[in-house]
Amino acid sequence: MTFFRTEPPTLLECCELGKHRGEDEQDCTIHPLISSHMCTIVFEQCCLSTERSLLCEKGVTMARRQGACERPFFEEGGHETLTSKMCCDCCSLGMTSSSKGLGCHFSELYLGRVCMFVAQSCCKNSSKDIDECQIDSHICNSGYTCINTEGSFRCQKKPDCRPGFALIENICKDIDECKLGTHHCGPSFVCVNIEGSFSCLLKDKCAPGYTVDDIGTCIDVNECVEGSNPCQKGQTCINTIGSCICRSDAVVCGPGYNLVGDGTHCEDVDECQKGDVCGIHHCVNQLGSYRCECLPGFTLNSITHLYIDECEAKPCSQECTNVFGSFQCQCRQGFRLSGADGLTCEDIDECALSGQRKVCPYRCINSPGGFNCTCPSKGFIPSANGHTCQDIDECATGTHTCSLSEYCFNVQGGFRCLTFTCPGSFRQALKGPRPDTSPTMRCIKDCLPQDADCLLNPIHLITHSVLSLPTFKDCSKPEEIALLRTTTVVKPDDPKSTDVFFALLTMDDHFSFDVVKRSKFGRIIGVVRQVKPIIGPRNIVLEVAINYISSGVITHRNIVVIHIFICEFWF
Template sequence: PPETTKSCKDTNCSQLCVRAGECTCHEGFQLRRDGVTCEDVNECQTGSHNCSSEYVCVNTEGSFYCRFSCRPGFTLTDEVTCKDIDECEFGIHNYGTRCEDVDECQTSEKCGGHVCVNLEGLFRCECRTGFMFNTISKLCSTGFKLTRDGRDCEDIDECEDKPCSQECTNVYGSYQCYCHHGYQLSDNDGITCEDINECALPGVCSHNCINTPGGFNCTCPPGGYTLSPDGRTCQDVDECAAGTHTCSASEICFNLQGEHRCFNFECPTNFRRATSGSTGNSSAVLRCVKSCHLLDLECSHNPTHIITFTVISLQTLQHLKGPEVIALLRTATAVKPANLPDKPDVNFEILDSDEQNSFDVIKDSRDGLIVGLICQVKPILGPKELMLKVVIKYVQLGAVYQQNIMNIHILVL
């Protein structure tokens, strides 16, 4: 500190005296021209303050302080918050009698080539597609890159780097991965294609399914089946119709699902084979007609003219709601009118059946002709083989003048 000498007692220094009565001032003050009076130094005017551009220098006695500055049209409400001044309310405007908003977006380039949105009393900048706000430099958002001149953002073709495991399609600002048929996009990363196990889906193949990368193959049981043109369904091979069966010339071939059976039917005495055949979908048939020797009266008087052997297959039925027609016996006899009792008639009768009497025959008509409906009336559990014998009697005036016998070999599967 300055030392006060005895000579200072004779001075009128307003603040400090040093050496031989010389006056001086405290920091923040300066000596006037009279050499004794100290006055305040205005640091805000001399530029000797250290306030930044966002603050305003405020001078005080012997010092100064920095205050946060608001732009024109706003006032400071606390140390850092600016509030809009309603010049119209306080009558301090210079635009006649009414205040109008200034559209800053029309008067100057406020947003550096981007989108300017005018608001009441101010404006807002919005970035063009591909840009994001950055206070230092232009920065492109994900999926875009700066053009060579650095003034704009352009789309990046990510597909050039082959990010997808199979197919890639570039889209604006991004990309999309796609998979080949039989593959699906992974839920984990969205870029990897995973094989679809079609065999895990219900009903893909009628028999066996083998999964392959990007596809699948259906196979059928060996022998008796072939794969249909749709590549999924196994269809039965009719060995009887195709001539690939193993039956001998004297046997009749009967086709079943996936296989076939050979039956050896023989015509009884006094009957000869008339026709025989094999059908893959319904029945195998052997027809025997009466052939009597000359002067064989017993044979001649036998009313049986035709004996037929056939085979049909039935599926196991555990529950039967009502009679189920399994065969139709046709005749050439017209339905007998009630007022003409002497007209020919036809009756049907079961001669031989299973122990449970699972079948019945019902007389009916089709197109004006008498028919017999052979029906299953009770459930049958397979696999089982049954023999059913049905007689067709042609009657006139109460007497049987002809009858035919139908022998049915039934396969319950």
């Protein structure tokens, strides 16, 4: 029988998921499928707190490096720019106060808790270097490690856990996607959590005698080993496809028992009633045997005819344990004792039991006393436990074949060498001060003064981005895969305000994607979703148009080109 965990997630687990979403700069208002209202609140607040800490750190770094806090220096828009600029201004206030000898006391000013903390930290650190990490005056989030630098500090992200795990109290723990509601099992499936992932089991769709495996295939149930043996005493259960048969056997009683009644059960023999089995000593009957208790002045070894070690004859195929008047056969791990003779150990085929719990993500090979999991021949290696497959990041390990002029992008089971070029009348935009090795590129319109066609073209910006996805065989609900941000404020009551519309220009032949319009923090955003299952490997290019409309006219347009690489495997 299989039991499923139904307890709600702890608040600490909800917070850790929120912090990870904030660290990845994802939308905090888009929650996983969490039924608990308290968990939803904790998830969003921990995500927003992490997002604000990272934005404030950017502002402090800008103040220390450039001494300028103008909005054009920040890449973000909306509230993100306001948060970074506020921390930049407050840090500049602290450093200026220190350089003029005005002290670092700002409690009389109504600056707010965050601004006063940043100003005092920058003021105290401007005269001589202070290890903010040691005195715990940094603003690094719990998902980051504080590293002291000359006159400042930096927050370095802690190593990520492998997929399916989350960093909780500095330990990578398995994420129960079934409990948190972050799985993609449809209403016809039951979610079963496994280490580092989950499985979707079909609900009662197979014929009697069959069960469903993780990919929705009905397989035979071995009734003889699943705990539902239908055979009576004196019969041996033999599994068949979709059922089983019961074969009648003659009951063989072990040493110390006699066959009685209708020949279906054994009864203990009282050896003490057979005669003087212990000589002058006392005889005590036991189930299947007897024992002799010596009179004073005797030891058990002095009565040489009492005990025989049946295990010396090696009656068992594996392990033998001698007991009074008899013996017991035991099997090593991965084997079970045969019901036919009680002496032979039979191998357990763990791979055949995968209908209830899949033991390998790719392929399972049964072996005597155990099993082996194999991974695809390229792009994966077995994990430390030998039961899961781990993707090889060829880009990180340097085992790729990309040239210096190409971007290396890791995908599940391989890598891609990518190059992007801007079309005519467009130039490549410079990247920000942060190191960025991601394979993305932005192309900005760059017209010559006399080029009228270029000047009249509404397209102002073309952005290339890359995305790696597993094979989703079940798309009973849309899977959100990309977020498109704009700086346009939502003003539903103002007919003269600028509005934004999103449109998919190109996609696959089966129309497996769509784009919907939403809002976040009062700004218009677009969400790209996968609405149909796609079996990999597939390479798909999506082109999404972001149209800015004022008074019914498209004033300008931005194009986002998403290069999607879909792996042939689900894990």
